Amino acid sequence: LQTRFIQLYREDADELNTRLHIELSNSLLSPQASLSPKYFYDTLGSRLFQAICALPEYYPTRTEAAIFTQYRQQMAESIGTGSTMIDLGAGDCAKAASLFGALRPEQYVPVDISVDFVRGAVESLQHTYPQIDMLGVGMDFSARLDLPDEVRREKRLFFYPGSSIGNFTLREAIALLRRMRLSCDDDGGLLIGVDLVKDKNILEPAYDDALGLTAAFNLNILNNINRLLGSDFELKDWQHKAFYHPDKQRIEMYLEARRDLAVRWQGKQRDFVRGERIHTENSYKYTPESFIGALNEAGFARTRMWTDEQGWFAVFHATP
Numbered sequence: 001l002q003t004r005f006i007q008l009y010r011e012d013a014d015e016l017n018t019r020l021h022i023e024l025s026n027s028l029l030s031p032q033a034s035l036s037p038k039y040f041y042d043t044l045g046s047r048l049f050q051a052i053c054a055l056p057e058y059y060p061t062r063t064e065a066a067i068f069t070q071y072r073q074q075m076a077e078s079i080g081t082g083s084t085m086i087d088l089g090a091g092d093c094a095k096a097a098s099l100f101g102a103l104r105p106e107q108y109v110p111v112d113i114s115v116d117f118v119r120g121a122v123e124s125l126q127h128t129y130p131q132i133d134m135l136g137v138g139m140d141f142s143a144r145l146d147l148p149d150e151v152r153r154e155k156r157l158f159f160y161p162g163s164s165i166g167n168f169t170l171r172e173a174i175a176l177l178r179r180m181r182l183s184c185d186d187d188g189g190l191l192i193g194v195d196l197v198k199d200k201n202i203l204e205p206a207y208d209d210a211l212g213l214t215a216a217f218n219l220n221i222l223n224n225i226n227r228l229l230g231s232d233f234e235l236k237d238w239q240h241k242a243f244y245h246p247d248k249q250r251i252e253m254y255l256e257a258r259r260d261l262a263v264r265w266q267g268k269q270r271d272f273v274r275g276e277r278i279h280t281e282n283s284y285k286y287t288p289e290s291f292i293g294a295l296n297e298a299g300f301a302r303t304r305m306w307t308d309e310q311g312w313f314a315v316f317h318a319t320p
């Protein structure tokens with residue numbers, strides 16, 4: 001069995017590199033330094049995130065998995081079989097694979113920025129499911145969602161589990177949902193997992209676990225930036241921080257300087273004073289009402305929701 005894999009670059013490697021350097025330099029030099037959370041996911045980062053999903057404190061993954069297990073028959077009735085399942089941020093493809101039995105997709109299209117990681121995953125999955133046509137795609141869908149022509153148009157089902165939509169602001173989230181809506185015909189739809197607003201005492205430990213895996217995940221972004229930019233970040237100089245802001249309904253993650261220091265790259269320099277922070281992630285939480293509102297605004301008129309008993313997490317099937 002030969003797996004098909006397409007790596008999509010909108011620009012040639014040089015242009016991509018220049019754009020990436022400009023983007024990273026600007027975000028590091030801005031008064032509130034920041035790094036986009038998409039840079040978490042180098043190969044080690046993807047593995048660390050996999051490990052986070054197994055932590056006792058990190059409730060989203062197992063809560064969502066329990067919702068899928070309990071309601072997958074209802075979901076299958078709502079969605080129908082034979083879809084073109086487009087898995088955004090597929091990672092190890094495990095969540096989609098657990099639904100193959102119930103959903104029986106015709107084609108499976110895992111999309112991920114971590115190219116090597118998803119390539120390996122889809123190759124082994126294709127052997128287990130030879131009857132499903134699989135097409136791996138390596139691309140950053142946060143900016144644009146232009147799928148290759150090999151992706152079927154019929155019954156497109158965007159699959160976006162794990163509350164990854166939480167990394168975007170409401171405006172950005174609606175824009176991404178709208179791009180999904182425009183990419184599918186009226187027979188298409190979206191199956192999406194969303195983390196819900198809840199008590200700070202549940203939320204904060206999920207992003208600051210006792211084992212220190214989230215701290216390692218957060219710090220590893222600096223390894224990736226050093227590699228991409230040629231910067232000289234020293235991981236031992238930085239400390240993981242995570243806070244829930246009830247007013248903004250989001251977790252904010254930072255790396256905080258343990259001492260006064262300077263970071264240098266390509267003739268540039270940024271000074272940090274002790275206690276100064278680099279913002280690395282927002283993870284927005286929704287209420288069922290606020291998320292249905294976002295779906296409606298994006299052009300998904302009909303929605304169905306499944307949730308756990310505690311109301312911690314929700315899965316939506318949305319259609320035009």
Ligand code: AVJ
Nearest residue numbers: 052162163164166167214283
């Ligand atoms: C992959 C964006 C859903 O926000 O919960 C986990 C990433 N960051 N722990 C999340 C993450 C720290 C995760 N998402």
